[in-house]
Amino acid sequence: MAGIKDVAAEAGVSVATVSRVLNGHPSVSPEARARVLAAVDTLGYRPNAVARSLRTDQTRALGLVISDVLNPYFTELARAVEEEARALGYSVVFGNADERPDLQDHHVRTLLDRRIDGLLVSPTDGGSPLMLDAARAGTPMVFVDRWIPGVDVPVVRSDGRAAVRDLVAHLHGLGHRRLAIIAGPAATTTGRERVEAFREALAAYGLDLPDARIGQGDFQAGSGRRVTERFLESPEPPDAVFAADNLMALGALDAIRARGMRVPDDIALAAFDDIPWFVHTDPPITAVAQPTGELGRAAVRALVDRIEGRHPESVTLPARLVVRRSCGEPAPA
Amino acid sequence: MAGIKDVAAEAGVSVATVSRVLNGHPSVSPEARARVLAAVDTLGYRPNAVARSLRTDQTRALGLVISDVLNPYFTELARAVEEEARALGYSVVFGNADERPDLQDHHVRTLLDRRIDGLLVSPTDGGSPLMLDAARAGTPMVFVDRWIPGVDVPVVRSDGRAAVRDLVAHLHGLGHRRLAIIAGPAATTTGRERVEAFREALAAYGLDLPDARIGQGDFQAGSGRRVTERFLESPEPPDAVFAADNLMALGALDAIRARGMRVPDDIALAAFDDIPWFVHTDPPITAVAQPTGELGRAAVRALVDRIEGRHPESVTLPARLVVRRSCGEPAPA
DNA sequence: TGAACCCGTGGAATCGATTACACGGACGAT
DNA sequence: ATCGTCCGTGTAATCGATTCCACGGGTTCA
Structure with a gap:
């Protein structure tokens, strides 16, 4: 593959001139520029x-570590970021x-090794030493969606x-009183x-949220199914279930169907994160x-701000x- | 950030020795190795x-250019590839x-500029000069899912x-005769x-596929909806629709519902590409x-084979x- | 005892770009 | 006419690693 030296030779100029042309440096004569371009x-x-990256110490690449590519929410986020x-x-x-x-x-380490200019993370956990060190060491970093408390990194959420x-x-309003999450x-x-x-929202209506109506999931479909099954088997099952992400909502839907129950007639269902599939x-x-x-876009802008030395806010x-139909009311429109 | 020279100084050896330790080169004394590691x-x-990449001329990075991240099929492919x-x-x-x-x-160019070791592509079109040139120039390349005829590149599909x-x-078998795609x-x-x-499959049953029952889509949901609407408005609408990918199937489902028709009672629906959502x-x-x-895995193996000088087969x-229920029969299991 | 060899090590070239510095020529001001 | 500026250009250092080559010292074998 041709290098800058070959170009210089072909154009009859030095590599410095070629580099200047390529980088839009002003002091190059029109003739030289033309020959280089040719x-x-x-x-x-x-x-x-x-x-170029080695010399300039910048790669013009951003790292994005997301929690789960199979989750449409993150997929959409990734697309916007790109x-x-x-x-x-x-x-x-x-x-x-x-x-x-x-x-x-693993990914944070690899990205750092590759000297990406900045890192966008949606942390899966409380933060490994590696990530905390990187943040402290001044690697431009921005948290998106999820974040880690006590770390001085802007958060876009x-x-x-x-x-x-x-x-x-x-x-x-639809009459549900035993709400579960x-x-x-x-x-x-x-x-x-x-x-x-x-x-908090329940409290405003004088409703409480007993432990029996808090199911522990892991943001993946399987856990939504298991938790919902437990809900349905309990002595006083909830009349509405709120899933904290879309995949768990899917699992819940599964479990409800498997018992021959119907949404919303027998039980209401709602989810955090809206995705195109929920319409279907x-x-x-x-x-x-x-x-x-x-x-996603705001996160990138914040990260680039940090990279360029500014101090973006969270x-x-x-x-x-x-509102759709899974809680009982026909959609308004 | 510390460089190899700092390590050499700290360990009291030369950079050459540090490099040897890091790369597992045999001729380093145990003491030197220990000091370097420390x-x-x-x-x-x-x-x-x-x-390292500049010197060795390899980045140990693969490029993957996919047609549509929002399509769960490609998302799953990407995950397997990674x-x-x-x-x-x-x-x-x-x-x-x-x-x-x-x-x-754009992506092919950027990836090539970054000197990735190999390229995995699922081409959106017949191939730009850029991609064809890269293939001819010997860039290790593998097509996955889709390919471009006449180019000497292994295909995994x-x-x-x-x-x-x-x-x-x-x-x-379920009695459908007017099949559309x-x-x-x-x-x-x-x-x-x-x-x-x-x-071809239709021909085996003595059925033909008139142009009126071939709708032109673009692999995205919107086109599936539009094509299906046209099908349904035609004088002799199909009694079964086969969508060539999952997003278009979704659009079709939409269009069918919008007309108040039911699947499979009024019309059968099937799709190419199975995705988790189809269960729900x-x-x-x-x-x-x-x-x-x-x-995805086979594609990566083929690509790495090429990178390492072997000649993988397609x-x-x-x-x-x-089989599920959208064509009329209850699922067997 | 001396030649041949091996092993661990360091010096320095190298990868392909960017860029500080120096230099020669043209031009303007005095 | 002389000096200072500015402009376009080239030479060479540099980024941080890898790796070829040479070297010194210890073995081995004749």
């Missing part, structure tokens, strides 16, 4: 990004943690509190927060929708309730 | 992958083409012919092949399932029919 063209030369990054001249290197801290660590209140109002892992912020928001399930599922795309965007 | 540890040294690559000591840099040739080109025959038999873009191999397989739709959708994970794995 040489680049005939040789089909493309600068070696590896060499789009915004591309618009700003960065590539994105993805790592899929599969909700496993060890895998998350959405606040579901108001939407969860709306959801509880909706359920209450399938929670996410306590090691994640989203796992804890959604339970808290739910509990039977019945369509009522969900708390995050502004996923905007979250961003919190509101989520909103999307 | 120094690495106290300094928290991690080799700079960029510098897993196998990781097992073989490679990272994966993803690019999402979003079914757009220009984006596909699945053959749906038999499964489509099974599907047609299934539909025929929502096809993928003619620029893709999968777009063309699935129509051909369908047509109403009704569960009968689909041709590809061995997606195995496809791989074709069979797809199989998964």
